[in-house]
Amino acid sequence: MVRLFVFLAAAQLVLVVLALISCLAADRVRAMPRVLWVLVILLLPLLGPLAYFLWGRPLPTSGEGLVRRPRRPASPDDDPDFLRSMDTEQSRRDREILAQWEAELRAREPEPEPEPERPEPGPRGRDEVRDGDEKGPRPPASGV
Structure with missing residues (x-):
């Protein structure tokens, strides 16, 4: 029974919030001034929102509910x-x-001085003597 009570209280709260948002956002309301509808919604917990949705909410004119106005960007x-x-x-x-x-x-910063050009080493051949290699060129391999 407690669960049912909590569920109905939550549903009633949702109805009140939706009715208030609808009432305050509408361009115009029917049957009573907007201030009275807000008071009815707040003071009559279940009947107020239901009454607003049945009698206070403006009816859409023909085609108004289907056609949306172009909206400007929200932010x-x-x-x-x-x-x-x-x-x-x-x-x-x-x-x-x-x-x-x-x-x-x-x-x-002052202009950097250009570095002197260094000679680039030539390509190494197969028979060229390498640094630290004092034996000289290698003889061809013999097929024994």
Whole structure:
């Protein structure tokens, strides 16, 4: 029996919350002013929300319930135009900061002196004497 009571109390709470949200979000309500509907919903725990859904909620006109109005983005990060403008603005700022850092770095550090060129070692042949190899070229292998 306690479980049934908890379930019904939760259902009643959900009904009250849904009725309040519906009443406060609606453009207009029927039968009574909005303030009275809110009071009825809050003061009559089960009957108030049911009465609002039956008599206070506005009826959709023909086709109004099926056609949705185009919605504007809820937050800036949902708006593609805003994101595009932020991307270009941020890129410009990043380029300016990078150019400024490069100029400061060039001003702080002197030009590096060029290193002298080192001769590159030639290719090593098969018969070439290697460093530390004093025996000379190896004789060809004999097939015994």
